[in-house]
Amino acid sequence: MCPDRHNVVSHFDRIAPVYDHLNSIISWRRDKRWRSDLARWMNPRSGQIFLDISAGTGDMENALKAICPRVEVIGIDPSIPMLELYRKKVNSAKLTKGVAESLPLQSESVDGVICTFGIRNFQDRLLGFKEIHRVLKPGSFWGFLEMSTPHGFIFPHVYSLYFKRIVPLIGRALSSDPHAYQYLRDSVYQFPGLDELEEENARAGFTMKDYRLILRGAVILAIFQKE
Numbered sequence: 001m002c003p004d005r006h007n008v009v010s011h012f013d014r015i016a017p018v019y020d021h022l023n024s025i026i027s028w029r030r031d032k033r034w035r036s037d038l039a040r041w042m043n044p045r046s047g048q049i050f051l052d053i054s055a056g057t058g059d060m061e062n063a064l065k066a067i068c069p070r071v072e073v074i075g076i077d078p079s080i081p082m083l084e085l086y087r088k089k090v091n092s093a094k095l096t097k098g099v100a101e102s103l104p105l106q107s108e109s110v111d112g113v114i115c116t117f118g119i120r121n122f123q124d125r126l127l128g129f130k131e132i133h134r135v136l137k138p139g140s141f142w143g144f145l146e147m148s149t150p151h152g153f154i155f156p157h158v159y160s161l162y163f164k165r166i167v168p169l170i171g172r173a174l175s176s177d178p179h180a181y182q183y184l185r186d187s188v189y190q191f192p193g194l195d196e197l198e199e200e201n202a203r204a205g206f207t208m209k210d211y212r213l214i215l216r217g218a219v220i221l222a223i224f225q226k227e
């Protein structure tokens with residue numbers, strides 16, 4: 001089922017003030033480490049231009065610049081309140097309001113693309129992947145982090161209990177929006193696994209180069225190359 005763009009964006013507009021805090025609690029403060037792992041894999045170099053899609057509050061720019069302070073990062077996100085928080089973190093940020101399905105950039109203009117916890121929100125994932133392919137220079141990489149449903153015997157039950165019962169309570173306690181984390185839960189459980197994402201990326205013109213299933217697939221890190 002495709003998420004409705006207006007509803008998704010207004011969801012993030014509403015939770016923006018508590019987003020970082022909630023993220024950190026829900027991931028047991030591991031989100032920063034996962035972002036650093038992705039940034040290390042992407043290996044940014046001075047003068048390169050990286051595009052951060054679904055840039056949110058800007059944590060990925062900091063993770064990339066911790067590896068290479070002189071990489072240039074362009075952040076794109078449809079939620080203005082999220083981008084305002086980004087601006088507070090990174091004064092000099094280059095930010096644009098926009099969606100993955102229609103990137104406001106020239107073809108073959110960027111050296112790397114990243115998207116952390118954003119793909120779930122794309123209204124048309126394949127179109128988003130095709131747009132990423134369009135803006136990347138030939139041979140370059142794109143990488144994402146995304147939440148999905150974990151595998152195994154016991155862990156999925158523990159995870160489901162945590163995610164479906166405890167996370168909404170945390171969401172309700174921190175946010176004035178009673179439905180704040182209902183969307184998160186629904187979108188994670190409707191999200192496909194790595195096989196389907198690999199297949200969609202292949203249709204967009206990418207080859208998967210590496211992946212890691214973190215917490216038995218509760219978080220996927222995957223890297224693709226434009227051939």
Ligand SMILES: C[S@@+](CC[C@H](N)C(=O)[O-])C[C@H]1O[C@@H](n2cnc3c(N)ncnc32)[C@H](O)[C@@H]1O
Binds near residue numbers: 054057118
């Ligand atoms: C869970 S947040 C992730 C923010 C940040 N990347 C992070 O790692 O914390 C998801 C972001 O996706 C954005 N978003 C929603 N629809 C989108 C779309 N169609 N294309 C790109 N981003 C979208 C939301 O505005 C939100 O900021």
